[in-house]
Amino acid sequence: MWLVGAGPGDAGLITVRGRALLERADVVVYDRLVGAELLTFTRPDAELIDVFKTPGQHTLPQDQIHDLLIERARAGKEVVRLKGGDPFVYGRGWEEIEACYLAGVPCEVVPGVSSAIGVPTGAGIPLTLRGQASTVSLVTPSVGKGLPARELPYAAMAEMDTAVVLMGGARLGEVAKGLIAAGREGATPAAVIQEGTLPGERQVRGTLATIADVVHDEGLRAPMVLVVGPGAGLPRLDVNAPAAGFGPLAGRHVVVTRPSSASRQVISKLRGLGAHVIDSPLIRIEYLEADLPGPRSDHDWMVFTSLHGVEGLVRQLERQGLDARFFGTARIAAVGPKTAACLEAVGVRADLIPGEYRARALVKAIAAEGKS
């Protein structure tokens, strides 16, 4: 079992190791803070389990997440538990890896860029600044369900140059008041970033005294990071024409509607060109089970119009215990080189590929062969 940090949101901010593990996993267990785009790195046949959206729309209880990870790993599956940011920052990551470890499941933890650092940086807010900020506190007012409430260490936080607050939600006002009461100036710059590094990113600025009202008035929602300190008072880089990224498609959103089994290559090419890709398959390929007649030699042609046609036939031959003799003396036509390559992979060479890779051209080419 690999406990992998997904990074703060944007799919490009996972580590190289994290991505490699995602690409080979049999099972990926994830929750809502993981950017949906990351899931397009998974294998088309990987089992994807969203533990946030269980059938009743409740988060799966923690012990059941542990049982799930252990059960899948014991069944011989390569399991990736993907967690937002860094898995050991406010994410119950230790509990999950400990449960697997105690159950004898081999585990490894792969760090990620925490939202605590990645979200402010992505929004152009440095947490440390030479000569102005060299100490940073990281806190949350949310201790977790079932645990005793605990006052934040405001005095210690007020001593630090920058405060970063995760899961502040409705309690931002209370945190700001606590810091002011502990001696931090009300005029200290403050910023809140919602959905940092994601397409829905929003950022508001204010001071410690005003930030809770600004967030309320602007209607910002979780997930949010609050930063209090000199970095939040620097010029906003995104108010100039924002740099949209790199490549000719930077700043563009592209929806890919191909079936997921066929979209990986195109998605990775589009990303390489700088596009933000939304993977939204509108077609799902399913193979029907229709019995083939036995091996025969009364067919002149067998025609394959797609990769899926080849895949469907191969599955069917396997299911019925048939082999290459099924093709008999028939000649084989493929609509294009990819379909032909797919046939070749199962030991069948196409006799005909039309010059233009379309069904109409295929029919014409076969008719022309018939006449010759």
Ligand SMILES: C[S@@+](CC[C@H](N)C(=O)[O-])C[C@H]1O[C@@H](n2cnc3c(N)ncnc32)[C@H](O)[C@@H]1O
């Ligand atoms: C349960 S904690 C998990 C933190 C995570 N392990 C990490 O290292 O980023 C969830 C909190 O992280 C913060 N967070 C995570 N992703 C964020 C994002 N893209 N934008 C803003 N805040 C984010 C929010 O404060 C959210 O309430």
